[in-house]
Amino acid sequence: MTTPVNWQKSSFSGGGVGNDCVELASTGTHIHLRESDTPAEELHTTPTTLAHLLRTLKARPH
Template sequence: MSTPLTWQKSSFSGGGSGEDCVELATADTAIRLRESEHPTAFLTTAPATLRALLSTLKAGRLAP
């Protein structure tokens, strides 16, 4: 039996009804990301990979 995931909303998600959100959950050694409008579809990644992506985004190192 698997443990249900606990999803957390991003602090940067839009206000209003709170339905336009990016949510994150940890599962074993993976991180899962989803859009609140489509809760059954999610992306699975490793913590180090997500950390590298966020670091790159914050530093503005992605080409347009």
């Protein structure tokens, strides 16, 4: 699997310079997610699977 080069910080992570944010990157048909404080540990998924997860989480009552 290709290693991502361009990581994007989540807009919900705030504007600080600390290492407490979620980062995303894409390579071909895969989405890569990681926490900035442990960048060597990555989660890999597809856009379809990630979209399904996000829809499910949004649909849950708070």
